[in-house]
Amino acid sequence: MLSATTQPVVELVDTPFFPQRDFQCGPAALATVLVASGVNVTADELVGRVYLPGRKGSLQAELQAASRSFDRLPYPLPPNLPALLSEIAAQHPVLVLQNLGFESMPMWHYAVVVGFDAGSDRLILRSGTEQRAQMSARKFMASWERAGHWAIVVLEPQSLPASAERSRYLEAAAGLEAAHRYDAAARAYGAALQRWPDDTTALLGIGNVNYARGDLGNAESVYRTVLDIDPGHVIARNNLAQTLLDQGNPHAALAEITAARAALSDARLAPLLAHTEDAIRQALRSQERPPP
């Protein structure tokens, strides 16, 4: 099963180990990958951040969310073994969800894959109270498949995962923006642009980060760059309109939002554009009103 790998044996022996306590494999596994990425944290410190007492466990979304809080990029891997092995070979330990029970009676468990040996067809994991658990590739694949092949790497935002796919990576970067980690998001978008130059989603992200930091001038110019590449990008045009409004130029803003609404073909975005237009029209009205 592991025979297709380029390297026969890899083991990330420096990966730390946090033996889990009680039901807390989530904090333990997360601490393992965070520390490996250079964060100074312990499993105990993460309990309050990711553990759900009422569920006696941790949710996948919260492991990703907590990674963002430390300015790390959680990247969900493409759901296949070669992607997982490519990350190990690139020195990135991989946090996986396993179902060690079965479909109808699941037993969810987080562990960290730190190595593989193609010769003996085994994977090496930090798992539960075992620092160096070995699992046959066949059994691992069965447990991983029952958990939807879910795996993440947790990286410094400027370093691309070995298995980086454009849309997956950008979605992960956008997660940092959504969690208000703007510096980390900017680094992730920058890395995306190096790999995929002129990607309008990464550029939009850089514009949004500039806007969120209050750097309206740069936000405006990046939104305009997106529109140079893709004049029909209604979201960039909406954001440009909002930025112009904030810069005290509601007339220019109105022209942009009007153009955006005219070009809009996706009804789901209509309320968002209408919201922007409302704000612009309100600003125009208060400009027209004579001062008291």
Place this chain on the structure above:
Amino acid sequence: MIRKSLQRGCVVAVSLSLLNLGTPVVATAGIIDTQTAIEASRRDADLATIRAGLDRAEVRQQFTALGVDPGLVDTRLAALTDVEIAQLADRMDELPAGGDLLAVIGVVFIVLLVLELVGVIDIFKKT
């Protein structure tokens, strides 16, 4: 007199900052965030940002009910994206919560042991 107004100013500032804790999102007026742009590029997806306010209230309630430290509820909510919040609001009960194996006891243990020996599952650690 000055001291009193200073005090009052402090109270207002603290109150405002406390209020602000409860609503960590929607700071950026009409800006459409990048995640929404990515969602919009998928034809089938509803936009999580549209329902984010209600969903966050729902997840906050569930977090509290599930025993999350009240002082950390907002921190945890703030690190989740609108898409993740929508997912949690819809089906937090069904989503996997990775925990431990110790919850399994009694008869179940024996059933599992048999399955283990037969090689169907792998939950018991071997060295």
